[in-house]
Amino acid sequence: MTLTIRNIVPIIKANWIGQNDVAVIDTISIDSRSLQNSENTLFFALTGPNHDGHIYIEELIRKGVQYFVVNYIPENAAEKANFLVVENTLEALQKFAAYYRSLFEFPIIGITGSNGKTIIKEWLNFLLSPDFNIIRSPKSYNSQVGVPLSILGINEKHNLGIFEAGISMTNEMEKLQKIIRPTIGILSNIGSAHDEGFSSVGEKIKEKLKLFSSVNVLILNKNKTICAFVNPKIKTFSWCSDDKSADVYITKKNIGELTELQVTYREDTFPITIPFQDQASVENAIHCMMVMLYFGYKHEVIQTRMAQLYPVEMRLKVKNGIYNCTLIDDSYSSDFQSLKIALDFLEHQKQHKKKTLILSDIFQSGLNNEELYSQVSQLIISNKITRVIGIGETISQYKNKFINGITFKNVAEFTKAFDNLNFENETILIKGARDFHFEEIVSMLEEKTHETVLEINLNAISHNLNFFKSKLAPKTKMMVMVKAFGYGNGGFEIAKLLEHHKVNYLGVAFADEGISLKSAGITVPIMVMNPETTSFSAIIQHHLEPEIYSIKGLKAFLKIAEQKKLKHFPIHIKIDTGMHRLGFEEENLEDLIQILKGNETVQIKSILSHMATSDDVKHDAFAKSQIALYEQLSTRLMTELNIKPIRHILNTSGITNYPEAQYDMVRLGIGLYGISNDAEEQKQLENVGTLKSVISQIRTIDEGESVGYGRRFVADKTTRIATIPIGYADGIRRSWGNGVGYVVINGKQAKIVGSVCMDMLMADITDIDCKEGSNVIIFGENPTVNYMAQQLGTIPYEIMTGISQRVKRVFFRE
Missing domain, CATH: 3.90.190.20 (Mur ligase, C-terminal domain)
Structure with missing residues (x-):
């Protein structure tokens, strides 16, 4: 890319404010964290309901970035850099990508559908790369932002493009079509993903088909429902397994762990073997084969390459x-x-x-x-x-x-x-x-480690964080709780992500958790919510900030702080407004004020309290009484000590149910990890943690035979039993066994039979097609942590934080 700012201004219809419009741009960026940002970077400050890229501009200027596409110029950045001001920065990025795409004329394959887009793209790259110099979407970059970034990777040496397009609502695909401008289209499987964004399946199909408005050919599985929506002016190249009028007719049979396709095309019939049996993989492979047929590949080449297809890792x-x-x-x-x-x-x-x-x-x-x-x-x-x-x-x-x-x-x-x-x-x-x-x-x-892992989706954490941010007033700060090893999900990795998202505080329960994060390089201020007096010296040494909740604790901290000759060391004062767990009560305030008045050893950084019933509207009157008492007591402290600290009382459910009490900061806890007490809000959150294992062994037992300790399960018929290497030492409660709970194998529920053992559990797989080594879902999308908690008469916190440290955490980004 060798465009100058002067070239770019008319393309995106920008108002140019700066001093150097002849600078050459070689990198487009939307990520302030990237170390690839440089003096030749053009940064698009994208905005949305949950984020605003403009807040990173000052930081980027300090790092040497000089060129920005913005909706507005931040007050403290004026005259410090060069700005292209537009009405909508995302639309500007899309316009720029569409222009850039117009500079190249070679075949572009555009892929859309509900499932399989990334796999088809990766397999096509594998199958065609011996003969083409291919540019393709990296990972699953198929969104309104991902597509333009993918297109901007094209250069003059490429001679084939493969790009995927994903949508979640109406009026999105037309924008992506203008950017990709595919010459060859592939419509993959149409499923239930993102159904909530469309009024009907028909509306979803029509929206997806907009990607192919100007293709030379559309490859699809011949289906009456879908074909009814296809513009008759568009040339199609169809396949089918039950309609011989399709361009390509396919029959299939399983051979061991393989699938053999008998392909009939232009009077010729030839076999193709692929190393999969599941329906989704077979359909994805057929779409790839159709592209090879369209390109005129010989049968022998198709046979050889298709036999080498492989599972795609997208994370x-x-x-x-x-x-x-x-x-x-x-x-x-x-x-x-x-x-x-x-x-x-x-x-x-x-x-x-x-x-x-x-x-x-x-x-x-x-x-x-x-x-x-x-x-x-x-x-x-x-x-x-x-x-x-x-x-x-x-x-x-x-x-x-x-x-x-x-x-x-x-x-x-x-x-x-x-x-x-x-x-x-x-x-x-x-x-x-x-x-x-x-x-x-x-x-x-x-x-x-053993084969059980807890997979943590970092994209989902970012989504959930931004969801709750969208509920806050612009100036409301956010503390995020990462105590208890990030609610069982992992401490440092999540803290690092939150640091990027510029949360104002992290909260931990005990000093050792904060010390671990500081030692690993986390720089965000960390509040220790339950500090023990024996940890005060370590708190000071590692620049942590203690919550002080008693006169005894305050005097102990002041004594150490004075010995170390500290000045204005940050502390946080906890007020008890009805939780009756920790905190200064109203009767203690006079003593507290007398101790702190004129004291320069410490600085009251915040005054906080904790709500006991913010998640239960039945106790609305009590919750509001807590807020009223907090207002009264915190105001008294502020007035008599002549201070203006941060005030905060709301936890996750409080953010939703009592928005009027946001004060200066809120504390986000379990909501970050995708858990809500509100059924409607739960639909807006994404699952963060998926606990997975594998089948260690499969055995068949006869009627009357038993499984596990105490013979608590006795078969009433011939039964297939899978043993899975996870047990109560890993955090799976024994009460989840004996038919109460289930695991998911190949999309089907397998009841847990017998007692959960220390290191393993057993499940009935009589009606499930699986084998030793097959993956097992313990919790995640199904069953959810919420469901498990309800069945066990507990709360999601206990399920999540109970997962043992011996279970390996694997963090991933899509």
Whole structure:
């Protein structure tokens, strides 16, 4: 990209305010965190109901960014940079991408549907890359923001594009069509995803079909419902398994763990074998085959390549590694666009100063190798990577471009040298093309734990945070609770994400939790909610901020603070307004005031209280009495001490139910993790944690035989039993067994039979098609934590925080 600001202004219809409109732009950014932002970056300050990119502009100017597309110029940024002012920054980004797309004329495949878009795109890239130089959407960049960013990755060397388009409501696809302008369309499966955004299935189909308004051909599964909505002027290339009038007629049968397709096309019938049996994978594979047929590939080539299709991993995962390392597993793709994304993710999730990149040869860049690896080198420098380990014949030739770089021709060479590479106390990004089998490297570096994992969706955390932010007044601050190991989800990784989102405070229960976060590099102020007097010295040493809730505690803290000759050390005063757990009561206030009046050793940073019934409207009168008492007591403290501290009383449910009491700050807790007491609000939140395991063993028992301790389950017929390696030592309560609870295997519920053991449980899989090694969902979307809590007569907090530390946490971003 070599456009100047002067070129861009008319494209996005901007009002130019600045001093240098001839600057060349080589990078478009919407992410203030990216270390790839530079003096040649054009930053689009996107806004929405839950976010505002303008708040990051001052910080970006300090980092050297000089060019911004904005809705308005922030007061403190005026005359410090160059601004392109528009009415809507997202529309400006889309206009710019549409213009950029118009500069290229080569086939573009556009994919939409409810399911399978990313898999079809990745498989097409695999199947066609021997013959084309392909640009494709990185990861699942298919949204109103993701599509333009994907298009902006095109360069002059590409000769085929594959882009996916996803929508969740009406009037979205027309915008994406103008940006992608596909010449070949693929309509994948139409399912129930995002149904809530459409009045009917018909409306959803019509909206998705807008992507194909000007394609040369539309590839689809022939279906009367869908075909009724297709514009007859659009040429279709259809397939079907039950309608021989389709262009391609397909029958299928299972052979072992494979599926054999008999494909009839233009009077020829030939077989294709694919290494999957599930319906979704088969349909996705057929769509890919249809593209190959349309392009005129010989049957033999299609047969050979389709047989090599593989499961697609669509997520960047954070895992614990050996020797106190943290791994970021992106071991199945290696292209320039996704490398940028992975490096940004590395910066967001780094847990160590030392950062290592293990990188294979890069494919599909559209650049010659000299230019490609020069750009890769610049990316690595800008992201402050400590060392680079290159693996591949090509990257080895460009070893000299990498500071502190070492290369190997293949994984086998790397394996031989493994013990001498000294991996320790570092964050390692593992990024490799599938052909390099980097999963072997992940296996060598990954901490060995049992097969049960709690997967944490960082995208969902961001969504939930922004959902609650949208309920706040513009000036209301936010504290987020990360106590109890982030409600069982993980401490540092979530704190790091919250730090990026510029939350004002983090809250922990005890000093050791805060010390752990500070030691890991978290800089956001951290309040310790339940400090013990024995921890006061450590709190001061690690710059934590204690909640003070008693005269005894205040005097103890002041004594230590005075010994250390502190001035204005931040503390937080807790008032008891009816919870009767911790806090100063009204009768204590006079003593509190006398101690603090004129005292310069500490500074009252905030005055807080805690609501006891904010989640239950039956106690509305009590909740409002707490708010009234808090107003009275906090006002008295402020008046008599002549201070203006932050005031806060609302927790998660209070944010929703008592918005009039936001004061200066609110405290978000379990809502961040996707849990609400309100059924309607729950629909707006995204699931964060999914607890997964696998089937260790399958056995068949006869009528009258029993399972587990105490023979609490006795079969009344021949029954298949799966043993799953998770038990009460992992946090699954024993009361969830004996037919009360269930797990989900291949989308079906399997009742837990017999007692939950310490390290395993058993489930009835008589009617479920599965095998040893099949994945098992313990909780997540189904069953939900809310459902489990209701069945067990407890609260979601207890379920979540009860998951043992021995269960590995895997953090991922879609």
